[in-house]
Amino acid sequence: MxxxxxxxxxxxxxxxxxxxPDSGIKTILLHVLDDEFHDQRIETALTLARAASAHVSCLHVTPIEAYVAYENFGGVFVMQDVMRKLDERNADLELRVTKRFKREDVSWDYENVTGNVASILLSRASLSDILISSRQPVRRDFAGPTVGFLGDLLHRSRTPLLIPGSxxxxxxxxxxxxxxxxxxxxxxxxxxxxxxxxxxxxxxxxxxxxxxxxxxxxxxxxxxxxxxxxxxxxxxxxxxxxxxxxxxxxxxxxxxxxxxxxxxxxxxxxxxxxxxxxxxxxxxxxxxxxxxxxxxxxxxxx
Structure with a gap:
Protein backbone atom coordinates (compact mmCIF):
# COMPACT_ATOMS: atom_id res chain seq x y z
CA MET A 1 0.00 0.00 0.00
CA PRO A 21 -28.25 4.34 15.77
CA ASP A 22 -31.41 4.97 13.80
CA SER A 23 -29.97 4.77 10.31
CA GLY A 24 -33.18 5.68 8.50
CA ILE A 25 -32.80 2.58 6.30
CA LYS A 26 -36.18 0.89 6.51
CA THR A 27 -36.74 -0.65 3.07
CA ILE A 28 -34.09 -2.76 1.36
CA LEU A 29 -34.74 -3.82 -2.23
CA LEU A 30 -32.98 -7.13 -2.96
CA HIS A 31 -32.55 -8.02 -6.62
CA VAL A 32 -32.92 -11.81 -6.62
CA LEU A 33 -30.70 -13.56 -9.16
CA ASP A 34 -29.91 -17.24 -9.46
CA ASP A 35 -26.17 -16.88 -9.94
CA GLU A 36 -22.95 -17.62 -8.09
CA PHE A 37 -23.39 -14.63 -5.75
CA HIS A 38 -26.99 -15.54 -4.83
CA ASP A 39 -26.23 -16.53 -1.22
CA GLN A 40 -23.87 -13.58 -0.71
CA ARG A 41 -26.55 -11.05 -1.68
CA ILE A 42 -29.14 -12.69 0.57
CA GLU A 43 -26.73 -12.67 3.50
CA THR A 44 -25.93 -9.02 2.75
CA ALA A 45 -29.62 -8.11 2.83
CA LEU A 46 -30.20 -10.06 6.04
CA THR A 47 -27.20 -8.55 7.82
CA LEU A 48 -28.16 -5.02 6.83
CA ALA A 49 -31.82 -5.59 7.75
CA ARG A 50 -30.85 -6.73 11.24
CA ALA A 51 -28.45 -3.82 11.77
CA ALA A 52 -30.99 -1.24 10.58
CA SER A 53 -34.23 -2.96 11.70
CA ALA A 54 -35.33 -2.80 8.07
CA HIS A 55 -37.71 -4.69 5.76
CA VAL A 56 -36.34 -6.68 2.81
CA SER A 57 -38.32 -6.64 -0.43
CA CYS A 58 -37.11 -9.54 -2.58
CA LEU A 59 -37.68 -8.91 -6.28
CA HIS A 60 -37.02 -11.38 -9.08
CA VAL A 61 -37.49 -10.12 -12.63
CA THR A 62 -37.61 -12.43 -15.64
CA PRO A 63 -36.71 -10.53 -18.83
CA ILE A 64 -39.60 -10.50 -21.25
CA GLU A 65 -37.13 -11.49 -23.97
CA ALA A 66 -36.68 -14.86 -22.29
CA TYR A 67 -40.20 -15.89 -23.34
CA VAL A 68 -39.98 -14.78 -26.92
CA ALA A 69 -38.26 -16.26 -29.95
CA TYR A 70 -37.85 -14.47 -33.27
CA GLU A 71 -38.40 -16.13 -36.64
CA ASN A 72 -36.12 -15.41 -39.57
CA PHE A 73 -38.79 -13.29 -41.24
CA GLY A 74 -39.57 -11.16 -38.21
CA GLY A 75 -42.53 -13.06 -36.76
CA VAL A 76 -42.78 -13.46 -33.01
CA PHE A 77 -44.13 -16.49 -31.22
CA VAL A 78 -44.15 -17.74 -27.66
CA MET A 79 -42.46 -21.06 -27.04
CA GLN A 80 -44.56 -23.15 -24.65
CA ASP A 81 -41.66 -25.35 -23.58
CA VAL A 82 -39.53 -22.29 -22.80
CA MET A 83 -42.36 -20.81 -20.74
CA ARG A 84 -42.75 -24.00 -18.77
CA LYS A 85 -39.03 -24.32 -18.04
CA LEU A 86 -38.70 -20.68 -17.00
CA ASP A 87 -41.75 -20.89 -14.75
CA GLU A 88 -40.40 -24.05 -13.12
CA ARG A 89 -37.03 -22.44 -12.55
CA ASN A 90 -38.60 -19.28 -11.13
CA ALA A 91 -40.81 -21.33 -8.80
CA ASP A 92 -37.78 -23.29 -7.57
CA LEU A 93 -35.85 -20.07 -6.95
CA GLU A 94 -38.75 -18.53 -5.04
CA LEU A 95 -39.06 -21.64 -2.88
CA ARG A 96 -35.36 -21.58 -1.99
CA VAL A 97 -35.37 -17.87 -1.16
CA THR A 98 -38.57 -17.93 0.89
CA LYS A 99 -37.39 -20.97 2.84
CA ARG A 100 -34.25 -19.05 3.76
CA PHE A 101 -36.09 -15.93 4.87
CA LYS A 102 -38.64 -17.90 6.90
CA ARG A 103 -35.78 -19.08 9.10
CA GLU A 104 -34.60 -15.53 9.76
CA ASP A 105 -35.74 -12.84 12.18
CA VAL A 106 -36.38 -10.07 9.64
CA SER A 107 -39.43 -8.63 7.91
CA TRP A 108 -39.59 -9.54 4.21
CA ASP A 109 -41.72 -10.13 1.13
CA TYR A 110 -41.13 -11.76 -2.25
CA GLU A 111 -42.32 -10.69 -5.71
CA ASN A 112 -41.77 -12.44 -9.03
CA VAL A 113 -42.51 -10.37 -12.16
CA THR A 114 -41.77 -10.36 -15.88
CA GLY A 115 -40.69 -7.33 -17.90
CA ASN A 116 -37.76 -5.04 -18.53
CA VAL A 117 -35.34 -5.75 -15.69
CA ALA A 118 -33.85 -2.26 -15.30
CA SER A 119 -37.19 -0.46 -15.59
CA ILE A 120 -38.89 -2.64 -12.96
CA LEU A 121 -35.95 -2.35 -10.56
CA LEU A 122 -35.95 1.42 -10.99
CA SER A 123 -39.67 1.59 -10.29
CA ARG A 124 -39.42 -0.47 -7.10
CA ALA A 125 -36.26 1.37 -5.99
CA SER A 126 -38.13 4.68 -6.00
CA LEU A 127 -39.59 3.84 -2.59
CA SER A 128 -36.57 1.91 -1.29
CA ASP A 129 -33.65 3.20 0.75
CA ILE A 130 -31.02 0.99 -0.86
CA LEU A 131 -30.88 -1.48 -3.76
CA ILE A 132 -28.76 -4.62 -3.52
CA SER A 133 -27.83 -6.01 -6.91
CA SER A 134 -24.96 -7.85 -8.56
CA ARG A 135 -22.43 -7.65 -11.33
CA GLN A 136 -24.06 -10.71 -12.87
CA PRO A 137 -27.07 -10.03 -15.15
CA VAL A 138 -30.27 -12.04 -14.91
CA ARG A 139 -29.44 -14.03 -18.02
CA ARG A 140 -26.23 -13.55 -19.96
CA ASP A 141 -28.10 -14.13 -23.22
CA PHE A 142 -30.92 -11.66 -22.45
CA ALA A 143 -29.81 -9.07 -19.92
CA GLY A 144 -26.96 -7.51 -21.88
CA PRO A 145 -23.52 -6.49 -20.61
CA THR A 146 -23.26 -6.23 -16.84
CA VAL A 147 -21.63 -2.79 -16.83
CA GLY A 148 -24.32 -1.46 -19.17
CA PHE A 149 -27.08 -2.86 -16.94
CA LEU A 150 -25.59 -1.37 -13.75
CA GLY A 151 -24.87 1.88 -15.60
CA ASP A 152 -28.56 2.18 -16.46
CA LEU A 153 -29.48 1.70 -12.81
CA LEU A 154 -26.97 4.32 -11.68
CA HIS A 155 -27.96 6.95 -14.21
CA ARG A 156 -31.71 6.58 -13.82
CA SER A 157 -32.08 5.92 -10.08
CA ARG A 158 -31.70 8.17 -7.06
CA THR A 159 -31.42 5.15 -4.75
CA PRO A 160 -27.89 4.08 -3.75
CA LEU A 161 -26.77 0.78 -5.23
CA LEU A 162 -25.03 -1.78 -3.02
CA ILE A 163 -22.91 -4.31 -4.90
CA PRO A 164 -21.29 -6.97 -2.67
CA GLY A 165 -17.58 -7.56 -3.20
CA SER A 166 -16.45 -10.02 -5.84
Whole structure:
Protein backbone atom coordinates (compact mmCIF):
# COMPACT_ATOMS: atom_id res chain seq x y z
CA MET A 1 0.00 0.00 0.00
CA UNK A 2 1.31 3.46 -0.90
CA UNK A 3 2.16 6.05 1.72
CA UNK A 4 -0.58 8.39 2.81
CA UNK A 5 -0.85 11.46 5.00
CA UNK A 6 -3.32 11.77 7.83
CA UNK A 7 -4.72 15.29 7.53
CA UNK A 8 -7.59 15.68 9.93
CA UNK A 9 -9.64 13.75 12.44
CA UNK A 10 -12.76 15.18 14.03
CA UNK A 11 -13.47 14.68 17.73
CA UNK A 12 -10.26 12.74 18.41
CA UNK A 13 -10.75 9.08 17.59
CA UNK A 14 -13.82 7.45 15.98
CA UNK A 15 -16.82 7.12 18.23
CA UNK A 16 -18.66 3.82 18.59
CA UNK A 17 -22.28 4.18 19.57
CA UNK A 18 -23.35 2.31 22.67
CA UNK A 19 -26.73 1.57 21.11
CA UNK A 20 -27.50 0.98 17.42
CA PRO A 21 -28.25 4.34 15.77
CA ASP A 22 -31.41 4.97 13.80
CA SER A 23 -29.97 4.77 10.31
CA GLY A 24 -33.18 5.68 8.50
CA ILE A 25 -32.80 2.58 6.30
CA LYS A 26 -36.18 0.89 6.51
CA THR A 27 -36.74 -0.65 3.07
CA ILE A 28 -34.09 -2.76 1.36
CA LEU A 29 -34.74 -3.82 -2.23
CA LEU A 30 -32.98 -7.13 -2.96
CA HIS A 31 -32.55 -8.02 -6.62
CA VAL A 32 -32.92 -11.81 -6.62
CA LEU A 33 -30.70 -13.56 -9.16
CA ASP A 34 -29.91 -17.24 -9.46
CA ASP A 35 -26.17 -16.88 -9.94
CA GLU A 36 -22.95 -17.62 -8.09
CA PHE A 37 -23.39 -14.63 -5.75
CA HIS A 38 -26.99 -15.54 -4.83
CA ASP A 39 -26.23 -16.53 -1.22
CA GLN A 40 -23.87 -13.58 -0.71
CA ARG A 41 -26.55 -11.05 -1.68
CA ILE A 42 -29.14 -12.69 0.57
CA GLU A 43 -26.73 -12.67 3.50
CA THR A 44 -25.93 -9.02 2.75
CA ALA A 45 -29.62 -8.11 2.83
CA LEU A 46 -30.20 -10.06 6.04
CA THR A 47 -27.20 -8.55 7.82
CA LEU A 48 -28.16 -5.02 6.83
CA ALA A 49 -31.82 -5.59 7.75
CA ARG A 50 -30.85 -6.73 11.24
CA ALA A 51 -28.45 -3.82 11.77
CA ALA A 52 -30.99 -1.24 10.58
CA SER A 53 -34.23 -2.96 11.70
CA ALA A 54 -35.33 -2.80 8.07
CA HIS A 55 -37.71 -4.69 5.76
CA VAL A 56 -36.34 -6.68 2.81
CA SER A 57 -38.32 -6.64 -0.43
CA CYS A 58 -37.11 -9.54 -2.58
CA LEU A 59 -37.68 -8.91 -6.28
CA HIS A 60 -37.02 -11.38 -9.08
CA VAL A 61 -37.49 -10.12 -12.63
CA THR A 62 -37.61 -12.43 -15.64
CA PRO A 63 -36.71 -10.53 -18.83
CA ILE A 64 -39.60 -10.50 -21.25
CA GLU A 65 -37.13 -11.49 -23.97
CA ALA A 66 -36.68 -14.86 -22.29
CA TYR A 67 -40.20 -15.89 -23.34
CA VAL A 68 -39.98 -14.78 -26.92
CA ALA A 69 -38.26 -16.26 -29.95
CA TYR A 70 -37.85 -14.47 -33.27
CA GLU A 71 -38.40 -16.13 -36.64
CA ASN A 72 -36.12 -15.41 -39.57
CA PHE A 73 -38.79 -13.29 -41.24
CA GLY A 74 -39.57 -11.16 -38.21
CA GLY A 75 -42.53 -13.06 -36.76
CA VAL A 76 -42.78 -13.46 -33.01
CA PHE A 77 -44.13 -16.49 -31.22
CA VAL A 78 -44.15 -17.74 -27.66
CA MET A 79 -42.46 -21.06 -27.04
CA GLN A 80 -44.56 -23.15 -24.65
CA ASP A 81 -41.66 -25.35 -23.58
CA VAL A 82 -39.53 -22.29 -22.80
CA MET A 83 -42.36 -20.81 -20.74
CA ARG A 84 -42.75 -24.00 -18.77
CA LYS A 85 -39.03 -24.32 -18.04
CA LEU A 86 -38.70 -20.68 -17.00
CA ASP A 87 -41.75 -20.89 -14.75
CA GLU A 88 -40.40 -24.05 -13.12
CA ARG A 89 -37.03 -22.44 -12.55
CA ASN A 90 -38.60 -19.28 -11.13
CA ALA A 91 -40.81 -21.33 -8.80
CA ASP A 92 -37.78 -23.29 -7.57
CA LEU A 93 -35.85 -20.07 -6.95
CA GLU A 94 -38.75 -18.53 -5.04
CA LEU A 95 -39.06 -21.64 -2.88
CA ARG A 96 -35.36 -21.58 -1.99
CA VAL A 97 -35.37 -17.87 -1.16
CA THR A 98 -38.57 -17.93 0.89
CA LYS A 99 -37.39 -20.97 2.84
CA ARG A 100 -34.25 -19.05 3.76
CA PHE A 101 -36.09 -15.93 4.87
CA LYS A 102 -38.64 -17.90 6.90
CA ARG A 103 -35.78 -19.08 9.10
CA GLU A 104 -34.60 -15.53 9.76
CA ASP A 105 -35.74 -12.84 12.18
CA VAL A 106 -36.38 -10.07 9.64
CA SER A 107 -39.43 -8.63 7.91
CA TRP A 108 -39.59 -9.54 4.21
CA ASP A 109 -41.72 -10.13 1.13
CA TYR A 110 -41.13 -11.76 -2.25
CA GLU A 111 -42.32 -10.69 -5.71
CA ASN A 112 -41.77 -12.44 -9.03
CA VAL A 113 -42.51 -10.37 -12.16
CA THR A 114 -41.77 -10.36 -15.88
CA GLY A 115 -40.69 -7.33 -17.90
CA ASN A 116 -37.76 -5.04 -18.53
CA VAL A 117 -35.34 -5.75 -15.69
CA ALA A 118 -33.85 -2.26 -15.30
CA SER A 119 -37.19 -0.46 -15.59
CA ILE A 120 -38.89 -2.64 -12.96
CA LEU A 121 -35.95 -2.35 -10.56
CA LEU A 122 -35.95 1.42 -10.99
CA SER A 123 -39.67 1.59 -10.29
CA ARG A 124 -39.42 -0.47 -7.10
CA ALA A 125 -36.26 1.37 -5.99
CA SER A 126 -38.13 4.68 -6.00
CA LEU A 127 -39.59 3.84 -2.59
CA SER A 128 -36.57 1.91 -1.29
CA ASP A 129 -33.65 3.20 0.75
CA ILE A 130 -31.02 0.99 -0.86
CA LEU A 131 -30.88 -1.48 -3.76
CA ILE A 132 -28.76 -4.62 -3.52
CA SER A 133 -27.83 -6.01 -6.91
CA SER A 134 -24.96 -7.85 -8.56
CA ARG A 135 -22.43 -7.65 -11.33
CA GLN A 136 -24.06 -10.71 -12.87
CA PRO A 137 -27.07 -10.03 -15.15
CA VAL A 138 -30.27 -12.04 -14.91
CA ARG A 139 -29.44 -14.03 -18.02
CA ARG A 140 -26.23 -13.55 -19.96
CA ASP A 141 -28.10 -14.13 -23.22
CA PHE A 142 -30.92 -11.66 -22.45
CA ALA A 143 -29.81 -9.07 -19.92
CA GLY A 144 -26.96 -7.51 -21.88
CA PRO A 145 -23.52 -6.49 -20.61
CA THR A 146 -23.26 -6.23 -16.84
CA VAL A 147 -21.63 -2.79 -16.83
CA GLY A 148 -24.32 -1.46 -19.17
CA PHE A 149 -27.08 -2.86 -16.94
CA LEU A 150 -25.59 -1.37 -13.75
CA GLY A 151 -24.87 1.88 -15.60
CA ASP A 152 -28.56 2.18 -16.46
CA LEU A 153 -29.48 1.70 -12.81
CA LEU A 154 -26.97 4.32 -11.68
CA HIS A 155 -27.96 6.95 -14.21
CA ARG A 156 -31.71 6.58 -13.82
CA SER A 157 -32.08 5.92 -10.08
CA ARG A 158 -31.70 8.17 -7.06
CA THR A 159 -31.42 5.15 -4.75
CA PRO A 160 -27.89 4.08 -3.75
CA LEU A 161 -26.77 0.78 -5.23
CA LEU A 162 -25.03 -1.78 -3.02
CA ILE A 163 -22.91 -4.31 -4.90
CA PRO A 164 -21.29 -6.97 -2.67
CA GLY A 165 -17.58 -7.56 -3.20
CA SER A 166 -16.45 -10.02 -5.84
CA UNK A 167 -14.32 -11.84 -3.25
CA UNK A 168 -17.50 -13.45 -1.92
CA UNK A 169 -17.06 -12.20 1.65
CA UNK A 170 -20.09 -11.23 3.70
CA UNK A 171 -21.01 -7.55 3.88
CA UNK A 172 -20.62 -5.94 7.31
CA UNK A 173 -22.68 -2.73 7.70
CA UNK A 174 -21.03 -2.08 11.08
CA UNK A 175 -17.49 -2.30 9.72
CA UNK A 176 -15.19 0.46 8.51
CA UNK A 177 -16.53 2.58 5.64
CA UNK A 178 -14.20 4.22 3.15
CA UNK A 179 -15.48 7.17 1.12
CA UNK A 180 -13.59 7.57 -2.17
CA UNK A 181 -13.80 11.34 -2.58
CA UNK A 182 -13.10 13.16 -5.84
CA UNK A 183 -14.95 16.35 -4.94
CA UNK A 184 -17.65 15.81 -7.56
CA UNK A 185 -21.37 16.49 -7.39
CA UNK A 186 -22.00 12.79 -7.94
CA UNK A 187 -19.73 11.94 -5.02
CA UNK A 188 -21.65 14.36 -2.81
CA UNK A 189 -24.91 12.76 -3.91
CA UNK A 190 -23.54 9.32 -3.05
CA UNK A 191 -22.50 10.40 0.43
CA UNK A 192 -25.81 12.15 1.13
CA UNK A 193 -27.74 9.09 -0.04
CA UNK A 194 -25.58 6.82 2.12
CA UNK A 195 -25.72 8.79 5.39
CA UNK A 196 -28.03 6.20 6.96
CA UNK A 197 -25.60 3.40 6.15
CA UNK A 198 -22.60 5.44 7.29
CA UNK A 199 -24.25 5.95 10.69
CA UNK A 200 -24.02 2.19 11.23
CA UNK A 201 -20.27 2.10 10.51
CA UNK A 202 -17.79 1.68 13.36
CA UNK A 203 -15.38 4.03 11.60
CA UNK A 204 -15.52 6.28 8.55
CA UNK A 205 -12.52 7.38 6.52
CA UNK A 206 -12.45 9.78 3.59
CA UNK A 207 -9.86 9.04 0.93
CA UNK A 208 -9.20 12.07 -1.26
CA UNK A 209 -8.14 10.63 -4.59
CA UNK A 210 -6.18 12.64 -7.16
CA UNK A 211 -7.94 13.83 -10.28
CA UNK A 212 -6.54 15.11 -13.52
CA UNK A 213 -9.55 17.36 -14.09
CA UNK A 214 -10.86 19.81 -11.51
CA UNK A 215 -13.93 21.96 -11.98
CA UNK A 216 -15.45 25.01 -10.36
CA UNK A 217 -18.18 22.90 -8.74
CA UNK A 218 -15.78 20.57 -6.96
CA UNK A 219 -16.21 20.33 -3.19
CA UNK A 220 -13.15 20.31 -0.89
CA UNK A 221 -12.86 17.32 1.39
CA UNK A 222 -12.96 19.58 4.47
CA UNK A 223 -16.53 20.54 3.55
CA UNK A 224 -17.39 16.85 3.40
CA UNK A 225 -16.01 16.34 6.92
CA UNK A 226 -18.12 19.24 8.17
CA UNK A 227 -21.23 17.79 6.56
CA UNK A 228 -20.61 14.35 8.06
CA UNK A 229 -19.93 15.85 11.49
CA UNK A 230 -23.32 17.58 11.46
CA UNK A 231 -24.85 14.17 10.78
CA UNK A 232 -23.11 12.76 13.86
CA UNK A 233 -20.55 10.91 11.73
CA UNK A 234 -16.96 11.52 12.82
CA UNK A 235 -14.57 10.85 9.96
CA UNK A 236 -10.88 11.17 9.29
CA UNK A 237 -9.43 12.46 6.05
CA UNK A 238 -6.57 10.83 4.18
CA UNK A 239 -4.88 12.42 1.18
CA UNK A 240 -3.24 10.01 -1.20
CA UNK A 241 -0.07 11.42 -2.78
CA UNK A 242 -0.59 12.00 -6.49
CA UNK A 243 1.21 9.35 -8.54
CA UNK A 244 3.77 10.52 -11.04
CA UNK A 245 3.03 10.39 -14.74
CA UNK A 246 -0.34 9.92 -16.38
CA UNK A 247 -3.14 9.25 -13.86
CA UNK A 248 -5.56 6.89 -15.59
CA UNK A 249 -8.73 5.35 -14.27
CA UNK A 250 -7.03 1.98 -13.69
CA UNK A 251 -4.47 3.68 -11.44
CA UNK A 252 -7.16 5.45 -9.41
CA UNK A 253 -9.31 2.32 -9.14
CA UNK A 254 -6.31 0.29 -7.99
CA UNK A 255 -5.46 2.97 -5.44
CA UNK A 256 -8.97 2.90 -3.99
CA UNK A 257 -8.99 -0.90 -3.72
CA UNK A 258 -5.51 -0.96 -2.15
CA UNK A 259 -6.46 1.64 0.46
CA UNK A 260 -9.74 -0.12 1.23
CA UNK A 261 -7.96 -3.45 1.71
CA UNK A 262 -5.21 -1.86 3.79
CA UNK A 263 -7.73 -0.18 6.08
CA UNK A 264 -9.84 -3.33 6.38
CA UNK A 265 -12.84 -1.49 4.92
CA UNK A 266 -16.16 -3.31 4.78
CA UNK A 267 -17.29 -1.20 1.84
CA UNK A 268 -16.47 1.81 -0.33
CA UNK A 269 -18.84 4.72 -0.92
CA UNK A 270 -18.33 6.59 -4.18
CA UNK A 271 -20.07 8.61 -6.85
CA UNK A 272 -20.69 6.90 -10.16
CA UNK A 273 -19.89 8.34 -13.59
CA UNK A 274 -18.82 11.73 -12.28
CA UNK A 275 -18.45 13.18 -15.75
CA UNK A 276 -20.23 11.55 -18.69
CA UNK A 277 -21.35 7.99 -19.31
CA UNK A 278 -19.46 7.76 -22.59
CA UNK A 279 -16.55 9.95 -21.58
CA UNK A 280 -13.45 8.47 -20.00
CA UNK A 281 -12.49 11.32 -17.70
CA UNK A 282 -10.95 9.89 -14.59
CA UNK A 283 -13.85 9.02 -12.31
CA UNK A 284 -16.12 7.92 -15.14
CA UNK A 285 -13.45 5.37 -16.04
CA UNK A 286 -13.00 4.43 -12.40
CA UNK A 287 -16.72 3.64 -12.18
CA UNK A 288 -16.52 1.30 -15.15
CA UNK A 289 -13.41 -0.41 -13.79
CA UNK A 290 -14.89 -1.05 -10.35
CA UNK A 291 -18.27 -2.09 -11.71
CA UNK A 292 -16.52 -4.79 -13.72
CA UNK A 293 -14.68 -6.16 -10.70
CA UNK A 294 -14.00 -5.05 -7.13
CA UNK A 295 -13.19 -7.31 -4.16
CA UNK A 296 -14.65 -4.75 -1.74
CA UNK A 297 -18.38 -4.08 -1.54
CA UNK A 298 -19.42 -0.87 -3.30
CA UNK A 299 -22.11 1.61 -2.32
CA UNK A 300 -22.45 3.79 -5.37
CA UNK A 301 -24.83 6.49 -6.57
CA UNK A 302 -25.03 9.06 -9.37
Missing amino acids: SQRQLVMEHEGQPVKAQTP DGNAFDPTGLALIAWSGSVEGANAVRASVGLLKLASNVRVLQVPETKQGPKDFPATKLLEYLSRQGIHAELMVEPSPTGDVGHDVIAGMIVAEAKGAGAAYVVMGGYSHTRVGEYVFGGVTRTLLKDCPISLVIAH
